[in-house]
Amino acid sequence: MKFTLSIAFFFLSLAQIFGQESNCFENSTGLYWPVRVGLQKNLTYGNNSYVSTFEGDSLEFEGKYYFKETQKYSTGEVKTRFWREENGAVFSLDQEKGIESLELPSNVEVGSKWISTDKVWTYEILSLTSTYLTPFCEFSDLLEVKTESSEREGTVYTLYYKKGLGMIGLNVNGQPFSYIKPDRKVNERSFIAYGCENFGTSQEIEKCTNAKISQHIRENLKSPQSTVKGRILLNVRIDESGEVSEVTVMETVADGEALEAEAIRVMSSLPKFIPAQVDDNQPIATNLKVPFRF
Structure with missing residues (x-):
């Protein structure tokens, strides 16, 4: 054969922590999934990295306005996503399908479950007190969400959210795949x-x-x-x-x-x-x- x-x-260290003093977003507060102009994060993504930036109201769909998120990858690829927040709940817009789906409910409770509008993705809140370790920071008191896709059988995604920052870590089938990096050069x-x-x-x-x-x-x-x-x-x-x-x-x-x-x-x-x-x-x-x- x-x-x-x-x-x-x-990279992801499971034993060493560096740069803890002022680079781990200790003072961030607000929603677990903030949707606001000016929010910028630098994250790894597999063997690449990308910078996520939120821009202003840039898209109207069925009378609702969405913030534009631009993801610029180290490979040169650029992706665009659209989000809106309403009373603490966060929604995403799939332009190709012309549908809006709930990404995070306003009432965040362990055991809460929901499904995407197209019935492809399922979500479940596992914890509000999870921890996540990166080569630079040890995060605590995180929202942990498990999500699976009917189009990717056997793959489980676990997302970790910090208040005021949004997603700071992503595991695939229990293995780390993405994490937030400090604002400073490392x-x-x-x-x-x-x-x-x-x-x-x-x-x-x-x-x-x-x-x-x-x-x-x-x-x-x-x-x-x-x-x-x-x-x-x-x-x-x-x-x-x-x-x-x-x-x-x-x-x-x-x-x-x-x-x-x-x-x-x-x-x-x-x-x-x-x-x-x-x-x-x-x-x-x-x-x-x-x-x-x-």
């Missing part, structure tokens, strides 16, 4: 494969590291005898010492257990890396996303 793979890096460095540390630029070092990971997979993967085809996404946690500490399946295919087991075995055997670092050159744990296409 042939396979292809691509590799994506993104220094992040990915983990590095031994032998790549002196290659010059960060891009050359990353290319070298990717190549070594790909080589390890090619040389060690033994494709099971299976007729199953599709995409399996693994999350590989590389700890503060640079060693693989955990490999979990984030996305899979029906009857793909044999493929999962082999992919997990190979990724668990990755050699030790120079660990990722953040801000003050302290090592942090890193999550490596590896999609396999069989």
Whole structure:
């Protein structure tokens, strides 16, 4: 069986906290999902990042006015979304479908459930006292919302909201995928494969590291005898010492257990890396996303 793979890096420490003093939005207050002009956030998103900015009333639909949110990604891509707030409840507008859906009710209570207007997304409030850890901050007293899509069976999204800021963290099937970054400039460095540390630029070092990971997979993967085809996404946690500490399946295919087991075995055997670092050159744990296409 042939396979292809691509590799994506993104950072989230589960053990080290940096820059706590004045960069963790300690004084933010207001709604869990604020919709206001001038609100700007910098977030990671998988192996990319984006800046979210709210602009003024820019769209009218059926007599209701929506704020425009512009998301500018590090890849150059720009996305636009539209939101409005009414008596504490937050609504989103799907321009393509021409429908409005409730994103967060005004009465925020544990156990509250709702569904999008098109019946695709379901939501449930899990907690009002959750915590969330990033490489820079430890947030507490967060609103935690679980959401699932009928079009993405088997994928569970968990969103974390802080009053006055909105979403500050997102997990996919229990694995971190996005988090808010401080307003100030921070220094992040990915983990590095031994032998790549002196290659010059960060891009050359990353290319070298990717190549070594790909080589390890090619040389060690033994494709099971299976007729199953599709995409399996693994999350590989590389700890503060640079060693693989955990490999979990984030996305899979029906009857793909044999493929999962082999992919997990190979990724668990990755050699030790120079660990990722953040801000003050302290090592942090890193999550490596590896999609396999069989």
